[in-house]
Amino acid sequence: MKIGELSRLTGVATRLLRYYEQQDLLHPDRLPNGYRDYPESSVQRVQQIRDLLQAGLRPEVIREIVPCFTGSGATFRPMADPALAANLARELREIERRIDTLQRNRDAIRAYLAAAGEPASEAA
Structure with a gap:
């Protein structure tokens, strides 16, 4: 095609x-x-x-x-493959690290908005 x-x-x-x-x-x-x-x-x-x-x-x-x-x-x-599993485990750890970073950033922005008197839901 x-x-x-x-x-x-x-x-x-x-x-x-x-x-x-x-x-x-x-x-x-x-x-x-x-x-x-x-x-x-x-x-x-x-x-x-x-x-x-x-x-x-x-x-x-x-x-x-x-x-x-x-x-x-x-x-x-x-499909089962030990090398693939090891590579995916590394990628999973990296994704989880990025998620943790994003959650910390989100929480910091929420705290800033709360301190500034702006509700987080209205800021989006």
Whole structure:
């Protein structure tokens, strides 16, 4: 399928699909006329990439681990691999660190707003 069809099926802009290709996350074939030719499996691969990006993983991590997953959305499941598990454990620790930082920042902003007499819900 051509890039426009993949974009339509996944809801992902063609520009972003080309970015995924530049990041070595998608691997279309090239037709003699230079057009990209994506296999049907690319729909699921794009969904996997989107799921992993939403989970906070960086493209370089996704490049390494996406071949170790099957399915997408509610059926997205890892395949057992000890090296993958170790990499994901590191990524989980980093995500949890970022969450802790964001929560501390949120609490500090709330405290500032309370001290300034501004309710936090109105400031948003």
